[in-house]
Amino acid sequence: AQKVTQAQTEISVVEKEDVTLDCVYETRDTTYYLFWYKQPPSGELVFLIRRNSFDEQNEISGRYSWNFQKSTSSFNFTITASQVVDSAVYFCALRANSKLTFGKGITLSVRP
């Protein structure tokens, strides 16, 4: 069975601060994919980033970066220089077969 834990429930930061969203996952599969999705107040789910289980290289994409640590089963997501438009619920998700298993989400509020 797959499980995704997002221990943080709500984070509030001031604009331009960096913020890291934590994600811990469980799976018995050796091949899997990890994702972060953003859900703004309008309700849609927006794909942000993806990582394969066999590639632990961490990357930066614009203001987004992620830290994938297989040894600790963690896939943390960092937003650098946060903006008010980053305010949303952020979901970490795991895919080991055909379905996505989501965490409970973290509500990020960025104050001006």
Next chain:
Amino acid sequence: EPEVTQTPSHQVTQMGQEVILRCVPISNHLYFYWYRQILGQKVEFLVSFYNNEISEKSEIFDDQFSVERPDGSNFTLKIRSTKLEDSAMYFCASSESQPQHFGDGTRLSIL
């Protein structure tokens, strides 16, 4: 950029009635999914569909649910006899392989 399209955006239905939620996946995608999100909760997998058949379904997807791809473009979720607890946002998603791209969702309200 191609999008997954869902209609209607909001559906209000009386308890016990049948409802059909419609989705148009991205045209070259082969894998289709339905998820639901009860208000304030996490997104939950319902069903995946490939090659005109269900490839996986969750325990939520019981006999009152069914999916269909009636033509080359639409992918529908039918709830046969709605209950109050079916009130949720229903998301359709499609993929070629990775990642899954989601529609904007249909908010289903059961009265």
